[in-house]
Amino acid sequence: MNDVAAQLQTDSRRQAKFLYWMGWRVTEIAEAIGEKEKTIHSWKARDEWDRADNVERIGGALEQRLVQLILKDGKTGGDFKEIDLLHRQLERQARIQRYRGGGTETDLNPAVANRNAGPKKKERRNEFSEAEVEQLTTAFVDGCFDYQLDWYKASNLRTRMILKSRQIGATYYFAREALIDAIKTGRNQIFLSASKAQAFLFRGYMQSFVRETLDKDLKGGDSIVLHNGAELFFLGTNARTAQGYHGNFYFDEFFWTHGFDELNKVASGMAMHKKWHKTYFSTPSTMAHQAYSFWTGERRNRGKPADKRIKIDTSHDALAGGHLGQDKMWRQIVTILDAERRGCDLFDIDELREEYSPDAFENLLMCGFVDDSASVFPLSLLQTCGVDSYVDWAGDYRPFAQRPYGDRPVWIGYDPAETGDSAGLVVVAPPSEQGGKFRVLERFQFKGNDFAAQAEIIRKMTQRYWVTYIGIDTTGMGTGVAQIVKTFFPSLVTFSYSPEVKAKLVLKAYDVISNGRLEYDAGMHDLTRSIMAIKKTLTKSQRQITYTAGRSEETGHADLAWALFHALHNEPLERPHTSARRSRLEINA
Template sequence: MAYTEEIRNAAKGLYLKRWLPREIAQELNLASVRVVYQWVEKYSWDALLSDEQLEDAIARRVQLLLGREKKNQTELDELDRLIGQHVRLKKELLQLREKEVGLKEREAAIAAGVPADDLPAARTGKRGGGQSKGGKGKKGKQRKNDIGELLPEDFTGWLGTLFGYQLRCREAKDDPSVPRTRNILKSRQVGMTYYFAGEALEDAVVTGGNQIFLSATRAQAEVFRAYIINIAREFLQVELSGNPIILSNGAELHFLSTNSNSAQSRSGNVYIDEYFWIPGFTKLSNVASAMATQTRWRKTYFSTPSAKSHPGYGFWTGDTWKEGKDSRKDIEFPTLDDYRDGGRVCPDRQWRYAITVEDAVASGCNLIDVEELRDEYADEVFRNLFMCEFVDDAASVFKFNQLEGCGVDTDIWTDFKPREARPFGNREVWLGYDPSRTRDNATLVVLAPPEVTDEPFRVLEKHHWRGLNFQHHVAEIAKLFKRYRVTYIGVDITGIGAGVFDLIKTKYPREAHAIHYSVESKNRLVLKMIDVVEAGRISWDQEQKDIPLAFMAIKRTTTGSGNAMTFKAGRDATTGHADAFFAISHAVINEPLDHSNKRSSTWAIQA
């Protein structure tokens, strides 16, 4: 079977993101997985995966697996292997750099006429790293989690894998003039989970202190644990196990999600991950402070930003500290630029540090192409995800605190089994399709409508297709019709949507419904979503952080005549991030505005 160049390029893109060939074949509806292997060999795709690209691809694959609902055992095992491969790659890159440095030192010495006996020894790039102390050589019976013979210098190899901004966090930890609370605002994908996992392990080994990790989800907490196990294995030649991990010196490492009932009973150094995305942050912060009450314990908060309305925002800016005390109201805090310039000690006894993607690259991170990210993401989304800017939802129709409650742990959806051939059995689903206005991109969602009173709408799947023509979009939609009992699909017929709708209408004439955009129809879509969100009648996977960003892109405005209120959202090449909102609304609108459940919405549109 012949495939178009578009399909082959799509397969190439997925392969370079570390998708498995069988997953690529399934995603692109290929006749056989063998064609993927043929393309890999024929076009030398493996050669495109340099070590640096491979590390980025592994990180992308880890994020892909973390975002999957109800991970099966195979995927959990793969996640653990990927983290192990990531740590091994870090070690191999370090050894390669050391070998190159050694060769340069010898060449320089020879050029300077240094006698052969006095030349620096050639570096092999291999490290002992504790091997003579019961590592891979001969040894007697080893105790469980035995770290008794490890010394601080055994962490030298791991330290060699860190970039400048990670080492800056370490310097702050060891600086007696820096407060014991560190607050770090960061870009995505700059390796802070890897760093703090190693930092905590080092502290537990050297000082015997307990380490506690609080994460927004159980999956993220397990990522910390996997990194610690693999750092110990690769750099220290020590095997760790257990949950919690209890070292032979008595140090305990606990990995908890924020809804863990046992969190309050622990004490030690506390690490709070992605805290700007955690519901009930104020309560969590109080729990974290209680666990680190003694002055010997540190508290470390680190996260990518969310919205200014999140309770954590005042914690970051210092406004929470100023509340209730007139003497503090006029105290100024450093600026974001100050935080980016090596961090600052603030009046509330916190050390704040900001790491944008540009800062990370300037500080040695050679795994990221900033310009590629700028092209890939809408301007506002890029600034939020990578430049440490908070979303200002003051003018947004939807507030972050409302949307925060819509994100759930999808493990509670016991009737949804995403890895099965029929993920939702014979229950009906609705689809919503939203095309880009200027390019051949589109977003599609699979929505489970409520069957009984008080049951919410549920976003079961979300797909974003980029760089493929509408024929491919139709093929992907047809696959969803095979997996689900689809009774409705709402399609915006603007631009590429018209071509998609024509084909969908031919295949599924009863289910396909065209959505013609006008001021009235757009208002109806937004009003319906206001009604649903304010009533708490919709939920999605809490890992899908782009969904609340899409909702917050919806703003209030007036019509061209200025006589009535309406809504707007940038939906062009630079602000297409509202597409997820419109895709969801195109499915939800299948429920009438005046359905039987009562609402308490305070919104209205002037006639």
């Protein structure tokens, strides 16, 4: 193909014509292209070069260059930009020719036609043409990995339940699936997540998808209403707020919600009509969670005679490819290895095995359920901490503001990163009164930062909040981080880990949590997992009790948990208790 382009470039007769129109003399042209002057004069006469007007001369040059670029292999970004420019110039040339042939001013400037036009039809909000719907659908399907195509093929089934690895694109996929279904069918779509903050991830994915594919905005706030009347709702998992809706519903991270039984009764009622579909997807939590019997099918057997009970095989071998069970629920398990095998090339599995403990790798990435019986903080205890921060903290916490918590004090806990580890930072709002509740406003994890970079992250937090306390572990790299932090926060509190120090940190955290004094957004599953990882063990000497996160580099893991414990430690373990009864002294004049 490039040979053809080269031939066009060396077409002497065409080159001679363009050089002549550029103002070259015949003798100069002949010398430049290696032809006789007589030949150039002959071409000039036969092709009537002098009779060509400006439109023909410019149009010919545009056409030649455009054909060259179109036939070129291996086009660069600059080539595509030039092609677009040349097409627009050709359109302008065509308008000029229409005008010269007896046209009007409108031929030169199409915008003139709009001056005297009647009132325009108001564009409907979130409206999509048939061509745009087709474009969205094509982009959606083309962007799916093979295991996501399994979900797509099963989308006509009434109930889907998917146990999945983290970060394999489930939220991303179902946001796009639901949007296209709403556009095509007019059906409502309902998203239930642990909190509104988490539910709004679906909205963000939808808006990005439409913007990237069609270069237009999908408008909406707490819900999105389409031109056909379909509405997309984004709800936190609060039984009171989840009532009164109807449509297809998507239950995100259902294995991590508090009060699943009650919530599922409400949620499943939203899709009671046969035209609605139900989709549950989650990473696994513990076998003690209320959703576990729903996953295994045991809940269906409750109260049924022996001959009516069914057995659902929920092993990976049975469900890796997806299976429609006797209870008419389609189940699938997708581990990170399944995702990799079926086209997802976003992970380095060997690196992830190094970063996570065997237990964490099994739970987060291989769909294994956690045994939290040995945990100091079992899931059932931590679920009471979950709130919908968008709703419950709306009065004084604005996460997108420059100063999210205004001029109220916060405490920061930080667990520095070690080699191959992640660092954890937690921002905690202390109680405004004795015995009140702590609130985890934000949490962050960082990887691959040296101690100077880690200290800089903390410094930026002091600009975002009014920080009155910072607690850092000085084990390992923490010493270097602490030295820098002290330069801008001299009252820094440091911890040098020992069995006694760990015990104090854990016992204080347990006191706070067990007394219902800790709140964090229910969508912070990473914080929940981190706290669950803390277990009571014996030291190597077998003489003392200590607390670890389940692998050899204990202090370098469960980083969010230890960061939280550092912050909570600022309140003494023997906190003053307010008396339930107060005496009053009256002085009579």
